[in-house]
Amino acid sequence: RWDLFLSLITLICLLLSWQKEIDPVFEWIWLGCLMLFTGIPHGATDHLVHWHKQKAKGETPSWKAFLLPYLLQMLLYALAWILLPLLSFVLFLGISFYHFGQSQLYYLDLPEESLLKKFLYLIWGAWVLSIILLSDASQTFPYLTEILPSSWMDISFWDQVYLPLIGGLSAVIFAIYLFLWMKGKMTSTDFLREVGVGVLLGISLHVCSLWISFGLYFGLWHATKAIRAELSLMKEEDPSWKLTDWIKQAMPFSLISFLGLFLLVFLWQNWGQNWHPVFLFFVGISMLTLPHMTTLEHVYKNLK
Numbered sequence: 630r631w632d633l634f635l636s637l638i639t640l641i642c643l644l645l646s647w648q649k650e651i652d653p654v655f656e657w658i659w660l661g662c663l664m665l666f667t668g669i670p671h672g673a674t675d676h677l678v679h680w681h682k683q684k685a686k687g688e689t690p691s692w693k694a695f696l697l698p699y700l701l702q703m704l705l706y707a708l709a710w711i712l713l714p715l716l717s718f719v720l721f722l723g724i725s726f727y728h729f730g731q732s733q734l735y736y737l738d739l740p741e742e743s744l745l746k747k748f749l750y751l752i753w754g755a756w757v758l759s760i761i762l763l764s765d766a767s768q769t770f771p772y773l774t775e776i777l778p779s780s781w782m783d784i785s786f787w788d789q790v791y792l793p794l795i796g797g798l799s800a801v802i803f804a805i806y807l808f809l810w811m812k813g814k815m816t817s818t819d820f821l822r823e824v825g826v827g828v829l830l831g832i833s834l835h836v837c838s839l840w841i842s843f844g845l846y847f848g849l850w851h852a853t854k855a856i857r858a859e860l861s862l863m864k865e866e867d868p869s870w871k872l873t874d875w876i877k878q879a880m881p882f883s884l885i886s887f888l889g890l891f892l893l894v895f896l897w898q899n900w901g902q903n904w905h906p907v908f909l910f911f912v913g914i915s916m917l918t919l920p921h922m923t924t925l926e927h928v929y930k931n932l933k
Contacts, residue, residue, distance in 0.1 A: 631857065632822060635850055636829055642845055643833040656840040663848025669890075671852035672921040673882035674859055674875060675699065681866060682927040702920040710912050714776050721915040726754030728922045729846075732854050734823075735929040738814040749805050756798040760834040761842045763791045768839040772907045795831070802827070855925065862928050886917060 645651060679699075680690035688694075709717045730750030739746040762769045766787040774782065806823060809815035815823075830850070834842040856875065863870040890913045 631853070632826060635853070636826060638849060639829055639833045639845060642837055642841060643829075646833075646837040646841060651838060651841060656838060656844075660840045660844040660848070663844040663852075666848075667852040667856065668844075668848045669886045669917075670876075670879045670883040671855045672917055673879035673886065675921055675924040676882070677863065677878055678859060678924050678927055681862060681931075684866075685931070699920045699924070702923070703916045706916050706919050707912075710915075715778070717915070718773075718776055721911070721918070722758070723751075724915070724918055724922055725758055726751045728918060728925075729754035729757055729851055731922075731925075731929055732851050732858070735858070735932065736819075737809065739809075741926075741930045745805070749802070752798055752801055752805075756795065756802060757830065757834065757846060759791075759794060759798065760831060761839065761846060763787055763794070764835045764842070765839065766791070772911075776908065795835075799827070799831070858925075858928050858932060861932055865931075889913065 676692070676695050679695040683690045683694065706717065709720070727747070727750050730753035733753060734746075734749060735741070737746060737749075766784045770777075770782055770784060770787075803824065806815060806820055810817065810820040830846070834846060837845060860870065860872065860875055863875070890910065893909050893913045
């Protein structure tokens with residue numbers, strides 16, 4: 630049912646974008662609202678996930694045990710961006726590939742340690758992010774001029790390889806779906822749903838502009854699915870858990886995350902103006918994504 634709701638919103642975005650150019654002001658409002666209500670908050674209850682993991686091990690939940698490794702990962706990644714920006718960018722892409730694929734396909738009837746499942750996570754995430762970033766490379770690459778080598782910035786090259794790349798990734802994903810369905814690891818309903826969602830999502834992300842596409846996938850598909858997964862885990866422990874409980878728990882860390890992003894903007898204005906502010910936004914998101922992804926591994930391993 631949730632996929633049907635998301636598909637309806639996706640179809641509306643597709644129809645609006647197909648008919649005409651969308652006002653850039655609306656694009657920023659769209660993206661800002663999604664980041665405010667789902668994008669950033671979907672990682673703001675990681676402490677609950679960590680505490681659930683501690684309880685499962687028979688340990689007493691503590692803020693120290695959660696915050697120290699969480700903040701250390703963020704700090705190390707921030708240093709990596711300063712010292713090795715290109716490597717950090719490539720790592721961010723790899724992390725995002727895996728994380729996006731996992732949030733979409735964790736339910737498949739394969740062990741979480743399965744190499745096939747991990748490969749599917751990576752290739753599905755690569756597929757969706759490649760469409761967002763490369764469907765119109767002329768929109769994306771100006772934000773990356775300070776980080777990517779000039780040899781990578783040939784827009785005409787990416788325009789030529791875009792369709793073969795997406796077509797190849799789509800074929801591999803479909804072949805894996807077909808294999809899993811034939812082996813009984815994927816139900817007919819799941820098979821048809823994933824194929825249908827893939828077609829609709831792929832066309833929509835291709836047609837929509839960069840920021841409409843990013844908001845559509847990250848703020849709606851990815852973030853809301855992660856929130857629902859966290860709620861499911863919490864309900865297994867306490868059946869009385871509700872969405873309102875999650876919102877109350879998410880608010881403090883959401884505010885801290887927004888303050889952190891504002892701090893990055895302040896630092897950019899005073900010392901780092903050679904980096905595009907939008908790219909700096911992605912740096913901030915990547916610093917949150919690394920510890921968030923490692924924390925959510927517990928969610929996806931334990932959901933039935």
